[in-house]
Amino acid sequence: MVPMDHGITIGPVTGLANITQSTAAAADGGADAVIMHKGIVKECYARYPRDLGLIVHLSASTNLSVDPDHKIIITRPLEAMRLGADAVSVHVNVGSEKESEMLKDLGEVSRACEGLGLPLLAMMYPRGKNIHNQYDPDLIAHACRAGAEMGADIIKTNYTGEQDTFREVVKGCPVPIIIAGGMKTSSDKELLDKIKGAIDSGASGVAVGRNVFMHETPAIMVRRIRGVVHEGLTPEEAIKQYQ
Structure with missing residues (x-):
């Protein structure tokens, strides 16, 4: 999946200034889903085929805030469902000063999603x-176990960087885990190596934002990621096959 919820946090950065174009590239590359805020859904998602899944992000903060780690709920699950969401996502920073408020929000969203039959991804x-x-x-x-205990259907988190340690993370979490793509890498292979390591150690998928929408050819990057995640290709094979 391709997160495109960065606009609230860091503004219209490279690759997201034209969100319609970025969404088109994700769809053309074969992304399973995109993650975006409600206003962007209204502007650009409706024109794409339904095989591009929609996850509406419910949390927000800006990096201009005195406490950017404090995420608040700005959209409700029912509102997201009315927009056509296949799932919703909530962001919790475990260990932050406002952790208790974010956990409370996650619990309330989890309860609402259960009633609506709407899958919940917890970041x-x-x-x-x-x-x-x-x-x-x-x-x-x-952090992953906390999200599962709160009722999330899937967890998004950081990759530990090592297969052995990440296997232990997966063992301790009863719901699927996907890894975040993180900051822009210096090369495609660096990112694909990370993804390969995560998948081989039990991750169920990846959510890659900046390394897709900031890429020179985002659709090709999505295809390479799909190659590693869904087709079992090595990073080298994915780069060679998708030019």
């Missing part, structure tokens, strides 16, 4: 003043 990240390493396997495992 669970160890992040805050007391978190010195957001890739610490124990912290990631705790």
Whole structure:
């Protein structure tokens, strides 16, 4: 899936200034789904075929805030469903100053989704003043388990960087985990190696934003990611096959 919910947080950055074009590239590349906020859904999603899944993101904050780690709920599950959402997502920064408020919000959203039959993706990240390493396997495992305990159907989180430690994260979480693509990498192979490692250690998929929409050819990058995730290609094979 391709997250495109960055506009609220960091503004119209490269690759997202023309959100319609970015969505088209994700669809053309064969992305399973996109993640976006309600206003963008109204502007550009409706024109794409229904085989491009829609996940409406319910949380928001801006990096201009005194506390960017504090995510608040700006959209309700029923509102997202009326927009045609296949699922919704909520962001929780575990370990942040406002963790308790975000967990409360996640619980309320989980309850609403259960009543609507709407799948819930929880973005669970160890992040805050007391978190010195957001890739610490124990912290990631705790964050993932917390999301599952709260009723999420799928968890999005950081990759630990090592297959052995990520396998332990997966073992401790009773629902599927997908990894975040993270910051823009220096090469396609660097990202695909990370994805391959995650998939081989039990991840169910990936959510790659900046490494897709900031790419020179986003549709090709989506195809390469699909090659590794769905077709079992090595990074080298995916790069060679999809030019």
